[in-house]
Amino acid sequence: MNFDDTPQEAEFRATARAWIGANAPKQYEDELRKSSLGRTVLKNANILEVAKAWQKKKADAGWACLHWPKEYGGRGSSPIERVIWQQEEGPFGQLSRMFIIGHGMCGPTMMAFAREEHKRTYLPPLASGEKVWCQLFSEPAGGSDVAGLRTRAEKDGDDWIINGQKIWTSGAHYSDFGILLTRTDPTVPKHKGLTMFFLDMKSPGVEVRPIKQASGASDFNEVYFTNVRIPDHQRLGEVGDGWNVSLTTLMNERSAIGAAVSTGFPELFEYCSSLMLDDGPAIEDRAVRSKLANWAVKASGLKYTSMRAISALSKGERPGPENSIGKLVAGSMIQDVATYALDLQGASGVVSGEDAELAGRFQAMLLRAPGTRVEGGTDEIMRNIIAERVLGLPGDIRVDKDMPFNKIPTKGRG
Amino acid sequence: MNFDFSDDQKQLRDQARKFLAEKCSPKAVRVVLDGKAPYDKELWKGLAEMGFLGVAIPEEFGGAGAGHLELCVIAEEMGRANAPVPFSSTVYLAGEALLIAGSDAQKKKWLPAIASGEAIGTLALFEGKGNPSPKNIKLTAANGVLNGVKKPVADGAIADFAVVAARTGSSGRDSDIALFLVDLKAAGVEVKSLTNLDPTRGQAEISFKDCKAEPLGAAGEGWSTLSQMLDRAAVLCAFEQVGGSDRALEMGRDYALDRIAFGRQIGSFQAVKHMLADMYVSATLARSNSYYGAWALSTNAAELPEAAAAARISATQAFQHCAKNNIQVHGGMGFTWEFDCHMYYRRANAMALGLGSLTYWEDQLIDRMRKKNAA
Ligand SMILES: Cc1cc2nc3c(=O)[nH]c(=O)nc-3n(C[C@H](O)[C@H](O)[C@H](O)COP(=O)(O)OP(=O)(O)OC[C@H]3O[C@@H](n4cnc5c(N)ncnc54)[C@H](O)[C@@H]3O)c2cc1C
Helix, strand or coil: CECCCCHHHHHHHHHHHHHHHHHCCHHHHHHHHHCCCCCCCCCCCCHHHHHHHHHHHHHHCCCCCCCCCHHHCCCCCCHHHHHHHHHHHHHHHHHHHHHHHHHHHHHHHHHHHCCHHHHHHHHHHHHCCCCCEEEECCECCECCCHHHCCCEEEEECCEEEEEEEEEEEECHHHCCEEEEEEECCCCCECCCCEEEEEEECCCCCEEEEEECCCCCCCCEEEEEEEEEEEEHHHEECCCCCHHHHHHHHHHHHHHHHHHHCCCCHHHHHHHHHHCEECCEEHHHCHHHHHHHHHHHHHHHHHHHHHHHHHHHHHCCCCCCHHHHHHHHHHHHHHHHHHHHHHHHCHHHHHCCHHHCHHHHHHHHHHHHHHHHCCCCCCHHHHHHHHHHHHCCCCCCCCCCCCCEHHHCCCCCCC | CECCCCHHHHHHHHHHHHHHHHHCCHHHHHHHHCCCCCCCHHHHHHHHHHCCCCCCCCHHHCCCCCCHHHHHHHHHHHHHHCCCCCHHHHHHHHHHHHHHHCCHHHHHHHHHHHHCCCCCEEEECCECCCCCCHHHCCCEEECCEEEEEEEEEECCCCCCEEEEEEECCCCCCHHHEEEEEEECCCCCEEEEEECCCCCCCCEEEEEEEEEECEEECCHHHHHHHHHHHHHHHHHHHHHHHHHHHHHHHHHHHHHHHHCEECCEEHHHCHHHHHHHHHHHHHHHHHHHHHHHHHHHHHHCCCCHHHHHHHHHHHHHHHHHHHHHHHHHHHHHHHCCCCCCHHHHHHHHHHHHHHCECHHHHHHHHHHHHHHHHHC
């Protein structure tokens, strides 16, 4: 067991640090450092443009998507080098959140299932942030139950014709491409009739309508498809094998999102270290200390769990379903942390935005947090995954499992 | 960076697991639980023969001279097996005290005896209610003679010697506290067994009346040695707690697969599945925090105090959480004496108090984090 850099790791760290020191957009460092989940991060600049510029600069110098192969725009780095890079990139890493779906889910799915020429064409501009990708899975009828989706793909010569509707698609309004899960055969059980594609979001017949979120922001969208044509060579995996393809995406989603979710703890600790309560410093209050200690060990537990996963990865083991715990723990923690920070603010905690304590950092966190517990699989789905795939407990009873899709009774929204 | 035990260490873990599965079945644990023996002497002897008691003791003092990472993997297995032996008192507390502060002569006398299983040691710190703190130590030491009462002392009734925390002054500073080594067969020592939450590891009250004792370490350094001891023991106990958590989770999982109700395995009910998933989550967080503690312990890193407190809190919570929900998963069966669930429930709750309660460690953690942030 060893936490120190090996000589090669130390050298890599020094090179990365020097490059970041010379190239990062320093003018945004302070704002990025103080930003936290839920807050629009830059006041006087378009975050997407800043993020794209930083990503492009990294790509040109070989620092984008470090773990991807070089021929697809990466650096062919080891998992540990990736961690070192993240440590050194610090607050500037916040900017890559704009690309998390493309880099974390669409890219790996393309790598596993696209034709070689497509990988070489589409992956480098995805890595460099020049092209942004989105993930078109969820629908009104299928969120947790992804396989319940209804968007149809019908063969027409060498093309497929797509009709239907997706929902909650993050970033669709600024995406260039998307991976799309469709139903190609409604007469077989639901998991068997799915097929995956990728498509150009500018294709005729694609319409993106932003949805206003509970937090007030509009990061996700509805996407409508009316007779959209996708050439067959943009299919990912076999016809009818879309469920398997999507499992690759979802597995990557859990490790990408799980590793990226913040817990809110460092922010809360910093806050309590300077906050004065009626009867003295918050950090000396028994009750505050107890709360902090409990969250501290969750946050450190998550940190070292991910380091254990990285050590396993670097020995060639595959990332497993145990990665589900990252988002499960962090998701409800950030919600509780934000609630508590506001409790400490007393009546004034109700004020949000620029006039609030710390420019409304914890208020923004509170309002964004419910989404964290839903996106990328709800808490309940995460627990099911742990129970079934890690602990080996029986799957839930699925009454529709063997039924042809078009015979499944429907009711509810959509 | 490599955040895992080595293959050799994992092999040692497998060896310990196999040995304990054979020599420390729940049936063997029950002999002690039911009060038929104060501890499992056969097992104790076996542990000595395997070299487990002296794994972190240098070879020159009769140990295997491996190290603390090796001790951590063995600790995990001791916890998994719920072993009814004075392992933590002797190895993590008395043994570590000698390693930290013992003179050469003291080490020569006691360490080989620990490694060979001849001597059981313990720490006599507490005096009734309260957590570790210099001001809670009232027992006095004057001219090498101790007077006062310690309670509870883990494994006090079976120990051969104790490290005793005593007051040598009244300045109100930490330097008032000194440590002493006491042969518990000496004149002036009186030991009384106490019933306690976990009979597989006894507790005692020990009175010292004009009892002769030899100093352990320098006079004014008793408290600083004690804090180091508690930090080191916190990491090692955390591994026992992680082992116990894992076993409780495993028992719950197995029962959930076995027991049928409403025509289904109860493990197919989501409420039960989710309870087990949450047990897995807490056990995993505890394990990861403990690994960090193990690294800090084995390298004597400056991070040890903070890492130890985090491991302690996380592992205490996980073991209590897993042990209590294991009973819940077992339903009425879980609440019978006959099922083993309560052994882990007892051990989890007893261990939660042994080195000072959660409240104490929460305080420690926050103080240490503040210090780090200020630096
Ligand atoms: C901020 C945000 C961004 C998102 N971005 C994207 C995106 O980019 N692309 C995309 O495709 N999707 C996206 N999603 C959609 C997301 O994946 C789904 O919302 C999520 O999987 C839940 O599905 P649902 O909304 O249909 O909820 P439902 O499935 O209707 O769930 C409702 C409730 O029922 C519970 N439930 C459902 N099934 C079970 C079960 N088997 N056991 C126990 N409880 C169950 C859920 O846990 C939940 O509490 C996003 C969502 C959010 C909030």
